Amino acid sequence: MSGHAAPIPMTARRSGPLTGTAEVPGDKSISHRALILGALSVGQTVVTGLLEGQDVLDTASAMRAFGAEVERQGAGHWTVQGVGVGGFAEPVDIIDCGNSGTGVRLIMGCMATSPITVTFTGDASLRKRPMARVTDPLSLFGTRAYGRSGGRLPMTVVGAADPVPVRYKTPVPSAQVKSAVLLAGLNAPGETVVIETEPTRDHSERMLKGFGADLHVEDTNEGRVITLIGQPELRAQTVAVPRDPSSAAFPVCAALIVENSDILVPGVSQNLTRNGLYTTLVEMGADIEFGNPREEGGEPVADLRVRFSALTGIEVPAGRAASMIDEFPVLAVVAANAEGTTIMRGVKELRVKESDRIDAMARGLEACGVRIEEDEDTLIVHGMGPGGVPGGATCATHIDHRIAMSFLVLGLASRQPVSVDDGSPIATSFPAFEGLMAALGADITRGS
Ligand SMILES: O=C(O)C1=C[C@@H](OP(=O)(O)O)[C@@H](O)[C@H](O)C1
Ligand SMILES: C=C(OP(=O)(O)O)C(=O)O
The missing domain is CATH 3.65.10.10 (Enolpyruvate transferase domain)
Incomplete structure (x- = not known):
């Protein structure tokens, strides 16, 4: 539907450990x-x-x-x-x-x-x-x-x-x-x-x-x-239809950056054309167990157990970009909570998604106190260590569900709350996001 709904401002606050099972919706x-x-x-x-x-x-x-x-x-x-x-x-x-x-x-x-x-x-x-x-x-x-x-x-x-x-x-x-x-x-x-x-x-x-x-x-x-x-x-x-690895990315990344979290995310696709984020997170030091590998709906899947982790920035090779194209916004949030620098290359396709996702992430992260460098095809995030992001800003989502969910995940681990001007686009891909995150213990509310 092209009529854009009334904006729904939302706010995420630093949360206690995320625990439980996150059953994300279909791909x-x-x-x-x-x-x-x-x-x-x-x-x-x-x-x-x-x-x-x-x-x-x-x-x-x-x-x-x-x-x-x-x-x-x-x-x-x-x-x-x-x-x-x-x-x-x-x-x-x-x-x-x-x-x-x-x-x-x-x-x-x-x-x-x-x-x-x-x-x-x-x-x-x-x-x-x-x-x-x-x-x-x-x-x-x-x-x-x-x-x-x-x-x-x-x-x-x-x-x-x-x-x-x-x-x-x-x-x-x-x-x-x-x-x-x-x-x-x-x-x-x-x-x-x-x-x-x-x-x-x-x-x-x-x-x-x-x-x-x-x-x-x-x-x-x-x-x-x-x-x-x-x-x-x-x-x-x-x-x-198997579960959506791009939606799973939000609870997974939240658990990695919220202290003492330990969650289970069942049935996450391991299709090599979709799993670049998970490869990247493991390279950064993420504690993810890939249990019970099997086929569901014609796709290879595994049950992910994800625990809070001390992460280190890495360089994500350009050749991996297509296999994690929708996950770069939330990776940028994880990178902000890692030690060191994360370099994402070959990402210019992000500029023609629901919004210019390089620009949207760069501006929002900067407003939350994170140092960013970017060019047409590259995003560089200077990590502030676990829980080190100041936060305290309202980020513009530009009618982009993934930008909205990414900044809400950021707020769960930041010193001050992070708001988004409009969370309504989340309903395009992940209508159960608020309820699912709340059940894990995430403090996300409507309002700014
Ligand atoms: O074919 C698909 O289902 C999709 C392809 C990707 O877009 P591009 O083909 O424009 O890269 C991806 O970003 C989009 O979310 C879904
Ligand atoms: C880019 C996306 O979707 P689409 O291109 O279908 O709008 C997305 O879901 O992140």
Whole structure:
């Protein structure tokens, strides 16, 4: 929904030890894809553990507008009666993807090779984000797009009536771009090929295969080459959505920096395209046990036991950025509570998320007394040691859920409270955040 709710100021105060179990909600990336692939399949897809965050609810509404029957049967339990590849009807109204880059870009992909015309919009954050990264490769299929200057929403996309398959090397490491091209390739005859030089999250590839697409992935000198044969009949599936490692990052990082904490976070994805934060935290000296490794919903997962730790700053290699792209804001908070300097390189994609996350973190951390250095592609945090951040500031969240949650985690370990001007965007990805953190013992309240 693009109408931004009234701002909800929130404040976090230094807390006693966090203890207990944090059962984080379903993975946002997989939830979007379960609804989209369900809508493109023949038969009824059943989804359990769906994330009922606003981003995913907006994708559910969009799938209904294209003709799929999407119904909520119970908490996290949804069914999708699909229309099949090439079966999308033209929506009679604008598709509003709210705050969700994943939603709008993947949906543009899956309508781009059908003979329909669709107008997309989103909230004030999404309307600032670049769409040409998706509409450029879609134009190779024969799709046309007419947006505001700079390729911004609102944007009207005219699907190709006679699509041709494409071969496309992604110029930015983006799972959204890769996925949009693959989804468009579903309704183009012949082979669509996407080549990525830096691997990004691979949920689309795994799930497309699971729904019956003919897709194979090969690691070559040129990069990861993904080949999809167009016009398959996708078959409805049962999808058990695993928990979201990006949401798990908040209780995990909170426990690492709040003295004497000891928590359990079950079912955290160990998918190599998603687990960069956890590798980084261990390198910084985090006391994390990875117990009971197993598969859930087609993803490798483990139960994490996380204890308060004395951490040391490190240099995070640029090659790891894609596997932890949404976790840099909360890593910056952890880094501020570590000894020494943490250098995050290759992070310029953070500038085109829900907000410019490098700028938002730098300004908020500075306001809380932390020394920061930054350039276009780098963020450097000078750590103040465990519990050493002064705090005592109100940080601007810029309609960005991850910025809001990161600064609230910071406040739990800072000398003075840390407030955010608006915690309402948290509902886009982690509506249970406040209750879950309170149950662990975190002192987070509404108001400034
Ligand atoms: O494909 C996805 O589900 C996502 C891909 C990433 O974006 P980019 O592809 O723009 O890097 C990530 O930041 C986003 O939260 C979810
Ligand atoms: C970047 C994110 O999401 P999206 O691109 O889907 O808005 C995120 O959830 O951190």
